[in-house]
Amino acid sequence: MYEKIDEKDLTIYRFLVENSDRNINYVVECPQTKEALIIDPLDNNTIENIINDNNLIPKMVINTHAHPDHIAGNSYFLEKYGIKLRAHDICKKIFDYDFDNIFENDILSFGKLSAKILHTPGHCPEHISIIINDYILCGDTIFSCGVGNVKFRGDVSMLFRTIQHKMKNLPETFKLLPGHDYFENNIGFLKSILLKGTDFYNEVDKLLSQNDKNILSPIKNIDFEKKYNPFFRIDEFSFMDLIKENEKFSGLNMEERFKELREMRDQW
Numbered sequence: 338m339y340e341k342i343d344e345k346d347l348t349i350y351r352f353l354v355e356n357s358d359r360n361i362n363y364v365v366e367c368p369q370t371k372e373a374l375i376i377d378p379l380d381n382n383t384i385e386n387i388i389n390d391n392n393l394i395p396k397m398v399i400n401t402h403a404h405p406d407h408i409a410g411n412s413y414f415l416e417k418y419g420i421k422l423r424a425h426d427i428c429k430k431i432f433d434y435d436f437d438n439i440f441e442n443d444i445l446s447f448g449k450l451s452a453k454i455l456h457t458p459g460h461c462p463e464h465i466s467i468i469i470n471d472y473i474l475c476g477d478t479i480f481s482c483g484v485g486n487v488k489f490r491g492d493v494s495m496l497f498r499t500i501q502h503k504m505k506n507l508p509e510t511f512k513l514l515p516g517h518d519y520f521e522n523n524i525g526f527l528k529s530i531l532l533k534g535t536d537f538y539n540e541v542d543k544l545l546s547q548n549d550k551n552i553l554s555p556i557k558n559i560d561f562e563k564k565y566n567p568f569f570r571i572d573e574f575s576f577m578d579l580i581k582e583n584e585k586f587s588g589l590n591m592e593e594r595f596k597e598l599r600e601m602r603d604q605w
């Protein structure tokens with residue numbers, strides 16, 4: 338089962354992989370030419386169904402980063418369709434097979450569409466995000482109401498800079514296509530750190546109670562993240578007022594607050 342999102346010049350297919358990490362796989366199509374990109378393939382069978390059901394012509398596989406759950410299907414699709422893999426240059430230290438490197442601001446064409454690359458390190462050094470029209474495939478950099486961990490080759494200072502200087506500057510209408518569906522846990526964490534009794538707490542509580550974790554959570558935009566993603570708001574004094582143990586953050590600069598919040602999320 339997969340979801341098909343039809344936009345005027347763009348079709349996105351997405352589905353929740355049936356694993357404990359709740360990976361989301363994506364295929365992006367230019368509907369005029371049927372040419373398609375495969376992003377971070379993990380569930381090869383469902384991606385094959387998407388390709389066959391919709392008569393797609395795969396053009397390339399792109400990896401947002403080289404963690405095992407984002408690259409597992411690479412070889413299958415490269416061999417089956419004779420297409421290229423694109424990933425950040427840093428992956429040459431990791432992959433033992435050929436790929437074409439990509440860098441910040443590269444534009445990759447497929448059909449009549451183009452995909453612009455942003456280098457978004459932090460979760461790991463090679464992490465990229467992919468902008469297609471007003472969608473951003475952001476891998477494990479941002480999840481709805483959260484950010485990626487920094488446990489496996491990550492760097493929290495780099496992640497802070499990526500969120501603060503790149504992701505927060507994207508247009509508010511940009512829609513996020515993250516690599517995992519962690520909305521339920523992230524909104525639960527947010528609720529756990531908030532003071533009870535504020536309007537904001539009640540809104541967050543409502544979001545949590547209305548969420549159905551058995552289905553893919555709805556797509557959110559940057560505007561939503563600016564309100565409900567604590568990692569987007571950690572620099573705001575007004576947000577500090579909404580947090581229960583805000584003394585943990587007093588005297589810390591913005592980057593230190595971000596690190597403290599990441600540690601609180603790790604321990605939650």
Ligand SMILES: [Fe+2]
Nearest residue numbers: 402404460477
């Ligand atoms: Fe990852």
